[in-house]
Amino acid sequence: MLGGWEGFMIKSSVEALMGPRSLGRSMDPATTHAIPMRRLQRLKYHHPSTPPITKPPSRSSSSSSSPPDRRVVIDFLQRKRKSPNNEQQEKGKAQSPDEWNDEELRSLLSSASFTQTHLLQVIRALNDTQTALRFIDWASCHHSPPLHGPSAFQTLFDAASRRLPNPHLRLQELLHQSRLRGLPLTADSASLLIHSFSAVGWVSQSLQILHDLKPHLRKTPLYNHLLHLLFKSDRPSDALSLAHHMLDSGRRPNQVTGAILFSALLKRSNHGVDEDSIARLVLELGRHGVFPDTVQLTQWITRLCQNCGTVKAWDLLHALKDLGAELQVPSFNALLASLGRERDFHRMNLLLAEMKEMGVEPSVITYGILINQLWRQEEGLGLMGRMLMQYNCSPNTVTYNCLIDGFCKAGEIDNARELFDGMTEQGVPPNVITMNTIVDGMCKNGRISSALQFFKELRGKGLEGNAVTYCSLIGASLHVNNVTKAMELFEEMVNGGISPDSVTYFTLISGLSQAGRLEEASSVASSMEEAGFHLDVASYNVLISGFCRKKKFEEASKMLKRMEEAGVKPDEVTYNTLIAALCKGGDILTANEVMSKMIEEGCVPSVVTYGALIHGHCKVGNLDEALKLFRSKAASGIRPNTVIYNILIDYLCKGNELDTALSLMDEMRAQGVFPTATTYNSLFKGLRDRNLLDKAYELMDQMNEQGCNPDYITVEILTEWLSAVGETTRKDG
C-alpha cells in the first residue's frame, strides 16, 4: 500500500493531540471531574458487542407517544436538580451518583413498561448534559437490563449537535466523556461527530474518529466524507492514502467515491501526488465497477500523456477497457493526438483498429488528428475522401486547415490555394486561421505579394485579419529588408484597431535590429513597454546584438543596463554576444574577463562562446593560440561544429597554411561535421591564390558528391579563376 496509512494515522493523531487550543479546555470542568475514574470503571455498561436493544429515538418522536412513566422520571430528575444538594455541586463540590440511589426513582425505572427506548428519551429530555451524564452513569448501575452506553452517548451527541453555538466544542467534550468510560462509538455517533468536526475544519479529529471506529462500522459514506474533507483541506496525498486504505481494507467504493476522487485529482495539477498512485487508484476503483466519465478520462489521458508520455496513458486506457469501462471517442482522440505528436504511427494504427473492433466510430476530430499527423498530403486527401464516402462524416473547417497547413509546410502553395477554393465550394467556411495559414505559407515561400493580394481578397469578402496575419506579413517584409513595407503594415494594423501582441513586437524589434535599423527598433521597444508589455531576454539580446554589429558599443552597454534595471538577467546568449563583439574588436583580454563574469553568474560557456574566442585569436593573428583553444576544448568533450571548423579553415587558408586547412576538413568529415559552401569557399580561395587547380577539381567533385550546393560566392570565385586559366568548363560537366 502506498503512502502508508499507518504513518498517515500517526501524523493525524499527533495533530489531534497538538490540535486547536480550544480542544484542551473542557466544556464544563464540573462535568469532567464529577465522576472519579475508579467509579467509572465500576459502572456496568451494556457490552458494546451486543446490539442495542432498541434503536435510539429520533428527534421527531413526540411526547404523546411516550408512556406516562417517562414524564414522571423526568419530573423527578428535574426536581432533584433543583434540590439543595445541587447547590453544593454548584459551589464546586462533586455530586455523587449515589444520591440518586433512591427508592422512588428505582421503582420508577424498574417498571416493566419502562424500556431502553424510554431511558434514551429521558436522556434526551433532560436537556442538561451534566445531569444527563450523571443519569447515564446511575442508570447503568441500577437499571436492569443495563443501559446501553454507546446508544446513550449517541443520544447525547445528537442533542449536543443541535445546540448552538459551537456544537463541535460540546461534542468534543462529550467524546472525551465517552472515551473516559471506554465506550466505543456507534456508526451514527461517528458520522455525526465527523460531520460536525469537519464543518469547522478539524481534519485530524475527524480522521481520528474513523480510526477509533470498529472496522466493520467504517462505512463507505464516512470514507467519502473524509476524502472530500481532505481534498478541501488541500491534502490530496492524504486523501489518496485514505482511499488506498479504504480499498485495501475491503471497503467497496461507490459512485460518490468515484465522483469525489476523479474530480479532485483532476483539479490539482500535481501537488505532490504521483501519477502512478493515481493510476493504481483509478484501476482499483474500476475493479469495483466505478469508472471516470468520458470527460474525466479524456482529461486524465491528456494529462498523463503530457506528464509521462503515452505509454502510461495507453496502459490505463487498455486496463479500463479490460475492466469493462465504456470507452468513447474523445478518450481515444486524446491518446491518438499524443501518439501523433510522438510520431508513433504503429500504435496509432493499432488503436484505430481497436476502435473499429469495439464499434467506436471515429469523429471529425479523429480525422482532424489523423490528417494533421500525415506527412504526405495525398494520404490526407485520400483520408478526407474516405471520410466523406465511408463514414458520412463531413470534414469541417479545422480538417481543411490542417490539410492546407500540410501543403504550405511542404511548400505546395498552389495545392493549398486549390484546397482553399475547394472548401469554399463545399460550403465549409474558411476562418481567420485558414487565411493566416495560407498567408504565412506564401510568406515563408517568398511570395509576399501573393500573400498581400490574398489577404486583400479575403478582406473584400469580409474576413478580417488579426495580429497573427500582420505578424506573418511584417516578419516576411523584414526578412527581405523591406523595412518601409513592414512599418506600413504595422501602422495599418494599429490604425485598424488591432493591438499588436508580444509576438508582433518581438518580430518587429528583431527584424529591425537585424536590418541595422536600431533607432526604429528601440522606438518599437519603447512602444511595447508603453503598451504594457515587458521586453524579455530575447528582445534585449537582439537589440544588444544589433548595436554591437553597428559597433555602437555605448548604446549596447546602455541597453544592457536597461535590461538589468528591468530585472531581466543576462543569459548565455547575452554574454556570447558581448564576448563575440569584444573578440571582433580584438580585445581578447576583456572578452576573457566577460567570460569569467559569465561563469560567476552561473552561465556555462558553450561551443558558441569558444567559437567567438577562437575567432578572436584568429583575428589578432594568433592562429596557434586559436588551435590550442580548439584542441583543448575538443579534448574536454565540447564537440566543435561547422562554424568553428569554418573559422579555423578560413584563417588557415588566409595564413598560407593550406595543408593544415585541408587536413582539418578531413578531420571535420571524420567527426561527422559536414563542410558547407563556406568551408569550400575558404579552401577555393586558398587554392586559387596558390593556383592548385587539380586540388580544386577534387574538391568540386567532393562538393558534388556530398550534395553541397555552391552559393553565389563559390560561383564567383570559380568562374573568375577558371576563366582566367582558360577553362570555363570541365570535361565531365
Add this chain to the structure above:
DNA sequence: TTAGGGTTAG
C-alpha cells in the same frame, strides 16, 4: 484536432 516570434560565433 488548426495559424505568427525565440535572440549569440563563420
